[in-house]
Amino acid sequence: MMARRRLPAWFTQKIPRPEAMRGMEALLRAKNLHTVCESALCPNMGQCFMQGTATFMILGDTCTRVCTFCAVKKGVPLRPDEKEAQHVCEATRTLGLTYAVITSVTRDDLPDGGAFQFALTIASLHNQMPETRVEVLIPDFLGDIGALGVVVQEKPQVINHNVETVPRLYATVRPQAVYRRSLDLLLAVKDLDPGSVTKSGLMVGLGETKEEVVEVMRDLRGARCDLLTIGQYLQPSERHHPVRCFVTPEEFAEYGRIGMDMGFAAVASGPLVRSSYRAADLYKDAGRS
Ligand code: SF4
Numbered sequence: 001m002m003a004r005r006r007l008p009a010w011f012t013q014k015i016p017r018p019e020a021m022r023g024m025e026a027l028l029r030a031k032n033l034h035t036v037c038e039s040a041l042c043p044n045m046g047q048c049f050m051q052g053t054a055t056f057m058i059l060g061d062t063c064t065r066v067c068t069f070c071a072v073k074k075g076v077p078l079r080p081d082e083k084e085a086q087h088v089c090e091a092t093r094t095l096g097l098t099y100a101v102i103t104s105v106t107r108d109d110l111p112d113g114g115a116f117q118f119a120l121t122i123a124s125l126h127n128q129m130p131e132t133r134v135e136v137l138i139p140d141f142l143g144d145i146g147a148l149g150v151v152v153q154e155k156p157q158v159i160n161h162n163v164e165t166v167p168r169l170y171a172t173v174r175p176q177a178v179y180r181r182s183l184d185l186l187l188a189v190k191d192l193d194p195g196s197v198t199k200s201g202l203m204v205g206l207g208e209t210k211e212e213v214v215e216v217m218r219d220l221r222g223a224r225c226d227l228l229t230i231g232q233y234l235q236p237s238e239r240h241h242p243v244r245c246f247v248t249p250e251e252f253a254e255y256g257r258i259g260m261d262m263g264f265a266a267v268a269s270g271p272l273v274r275s276s277y278r279a280a281d282l283y284k285d286a287g288r289s
Helices: 018-030 045-050 084-095 115-128 145-152 167-173 179-192 210-222 249-262 279-285
Strands: 055-058 099-104 133-137 158-160 198-204 227-232 266-269
Touching: 018 045, 018 084, 055 084, 055 115, 084 099, 084 115, 099 115, 099 279, 115 133, 115 145, 133 279, 145 179, 167 210, 179 198, 179 210, 198 210, 210 227, 210 249, 227 249, 227 279, 249 266, 266 279
Parallel strands: 055 099, 099 133, 133 158, 158 198, 198 227, 227 266
Antiparallel strands: none
């Protein structure tokens, strides 16, 4: 249960229709699929499920890392499901998705970090549903550019890798990640495929300063990152990293302006923005179709 600091007034959301939720959940369970929406307790889940969209989380529901902001289950994961890519295709077809977002837990236990499963899922979607755009939100593959290349060569429309927060907070927020490694991974995508579209995202309200956020945005532009998301961190439970502050809608709007002035093709910045939230719109905002 989410530890509740009293949320500011701007956190208003429609109550999801139970039947819409049940319908999506039944489909996901029938296909033995996980979503980051459910695993990470995403505040937009109700709205997205009602709209018949979700972010599929492949490689199981158990992560090998222990980020302190994240509600995803941690521990020893199961073997990857060989039918998973096909099940993602079937669920995408059933939902009639024209834009599919695929993410995963981090699998530092696998030699390729799960890159093959990403490539198989992208290729299956491209082959079976050529009209559907595919965005992948990838882990850092421990900086393994060979593994990254396996994903990039399948040409997903967008390759997303979140930096999540500012470098000063990595030790307490995402201790197994390395800020420079994440930037280098985004840059490597562009080196491997100059025509690719890259994206990254960060949460605010974890204790960072505005100057640090702007510095991260500058670093991402330095890594030729095209799309950016900035959203408010919400504490999943008492056991997770506390919320240090609630950034106002006006401050989010300013981050958006700063990002566009820096040359991002599109920026989504707002309290309820998440890296996959309304991903298709951001892709369109960048003038892509
Ligand atoms: S790597 Fe961190 S943020 Fe990603 S699923 Fe694992 S614990 Fe969560």
